[in-house]
Amino acid sequence: MIEFKNVSKVYPNGVKALNNINLFIDKGEFLVIIGLSGAGKSTLLRLINQLIPVSTGQVIVDGVRMDTASGKILRNMRRKIGMIFQSFNIVKRMSVLSNVLSGRVGYHPTWRNVLGIYPEDDKQIAYKALQRVDILEKVHNRASDLSGGQQQRVAIARALAQQPLIMLADEPVASLDPITTVQVMDFLKEICASDGITTVANLHHVDLAWKYATRVVGVRAGEIVYDQRPSQTTKNQFIKDMEIVYGRPIHHDEFVIEEAVV
Amino acid sequence: MSDRIIVPPPKRLGQTLGILTVILVIVASAIFARFNIIEVILGLQRGGRILARMFPLPGWFGPLMETLQMAVTGTFWGALLAFPIAILSARNIVDVPWIRVPLRFFLNILRTIPAMVFAAMFVAIFGIGNFSGVIALVIFSFGLVAKLLFESIEAIDEGQVEALRSLGADTLTVIRYAVLPQILPQYISYTLYAFEINVRSAAVLGYVGAGGIGQLFERALAWRRFHEVGELVIVSFVVVLFLDFFSAKVRRSLI
Structure with a gap:
């Protein structure tokens, strides 16, 4: 579904973010990328939908070369790739409905988007997306009136309205409290699993990675240093292995969710 | 779509229905009472003529209205033109240095004149008349609003722009959804600010023959009719004070 071939990224200011990445992500996978801040997780994620262009190497999504795509081809690829963010990035001065409908912009000509007229079918898609994240009753609220967890659910609904093949999540729960974290992650996991959406998520917390991922990739200083399926290891071994990624042992008090929840 | 979701429309619809009902009742009772609006308007017109006599x-009323019209027209077109130019001058939306750099230079020059x-x-x-005055005000408000606006655009939350791009939006769509909602309050505020300044400018533009109440000033001074000068000073003062107060109030409520 997603393939990185010898991908490197050097920013214009000379910072080497990623070095010779080779990675193949299967359809339906829930891949979690872990690593320290600045290790290159966010860059890796943004290379998939080319919000950041690659320096060298190839990124192939659903059989299409993303690194050379541009214009209409790139936009049509991006509409197949939903993305949610740490700071939610929904348009705070618009209603919840307008935000979710904006997930449909990739399907319409520019004039239609600018006028903001959406067909009834799109509205049904938006309502269904909001229903799936259990926030349909807020449909006419202004986005800025919602709490953080609710805003992230609207962001998930917007990505769902794209009817995506792939979902990218850049630290989706880093600014949420532990209870909301579990709620948002549960929605993400359940929806992506039932729709067969391939998911790539950056997470800070190793216990979340353990709980939700079908595969965990560790990034350190721009290189992949760890690649394991939680189903093929034990939790103790997994936590011990995290020293490879973080350069120091991980303690239990660094977990967000209680042992009982896991 | 097998099972459609029916969502109650926003509460605005209830309000609209209420207003429609009130209008319906008024119109129906007017018809019932054989009340003819055209007759009333004709009567008012007659009344107006008599009142005017x-x-x-x-004498200053006409030129004063002309001054305000010049300020409104000049501000409107100037602010409208400023929007696309501000987008092109901002670094974060359309990043084309060979357009941005000369545009900013041009805007800087405009604001020095x-x-x-x-x-x-x-x-x-173009000759003597308010057209020349309006064009001058268009250029002035354009320079002012464009400069303030592009600085606001550069300060927006980039995350929303990134999110729209990730949805597959092209640049115009990004501007509509991620830029416009973020800068609209500032945009209106800057436009009102330009209007405040334009009312003051428009009041003296007549001095150089560009229409408005300034022409009366010039004439009254030239003929040494100081009681007229005094009257005009008071009228201009009251109008400018009133508009400033009003516009400042609106601007405060926006930001």
């Missing part, structure tokens, strides 16, 4: 409008100088220039080009 009873209390003649002072006072509206009076523009007005004098346009009087020389």
